[in-house]
Amino acid sequence: MLDIIMDRRSIRKFTPEKVTEQQVEQLLQAAVMAPSAQNRQPWHFIVCDDKTLFQQFQQIHPYSKMLDEAPLLIVVCGDTQQQAGPQFYLEDCAAATENILLAAHALGLGACWLGLPPDSERQAQVQQLFRMPEHIKPFCGIALGVPAQQPSRPERKLDGLVHKNIW
């Protein structure tokens, strides 16, 4: 398990192989097991394999070139009526997203988190593209597929980041 966390990397190159429905189900089951503030579970998921929507998403999101190859896009959405407090969906949806990324790696898939800055024009455009109601905010896109690259584990040091009892 720790190896899954340590070896997960953002994947931006994919084979043409599809993500199966069973895999999608497993990814989303992992997502909804994330913790959330007051256990409100303020999330929804758009599962998208429509290449026209991919192209429209790419016109909005400048760092989504990997959707040229990726067979699947999951848009994680926050429900602002369901969340425990203002902006809480950001934390809850981030935990759910990390679960999807880790589950994808565990299933032999690759994934890349495509952030949507909160309250940005980019977020509003994605909300409109997928015809979400006003109270549903797209949190991020996740490009998914079978990896065609295997990035190595980077070294990340803890030096200077850890403080004992007091800053």
Added chain:
Amino acid sequence: MLDIIMDRRSIRKFTPEKVTEQQVEQLLQAAVMAPSAQNRQPWHFIVCDDKTLFQQFQQIHPYSKMLDEAPLLIVVCGDTQQQAGPQFYLEDCAAATENILLAAHALGLGACWLGLPPDSERQAQVQQLFRMPEHIKPFCGIALGVPAQQPSRPERKLDGLVHKNIW
């Protein structure tokens, strides 16, 4: 790995056994392997086992009774000078926090995420308690220890949460 994600639960009862230094190192190594916007890694960690600080934290945070028993508190902090954009530390630190929770479960430990609402009075008080600089924001506390309870896996259905291509 999927079982680790599916079976992780918030733990609020702990044995007196300590978390070892090696376990803390593994938890933090898992944390810093989380993805972050523009790979900015805008996080710091306070590793706290000072019971006086626990009590002061409890006076600030109303849902932290489990710190009566928990031997360790990790405070995950966001670096607002290092983050990729306004409030981005929330998403990055949430992913790092989820990695700590999953790694804890994988190591046989238990953990509970103690949220600190962004820009709240509660957050400011925790910032002050641990003497963090102005640009460092406490994101959450994580109570950690050896579990003295084994909550069962809840059923979480996907019905109504998944949308195909368009909302």
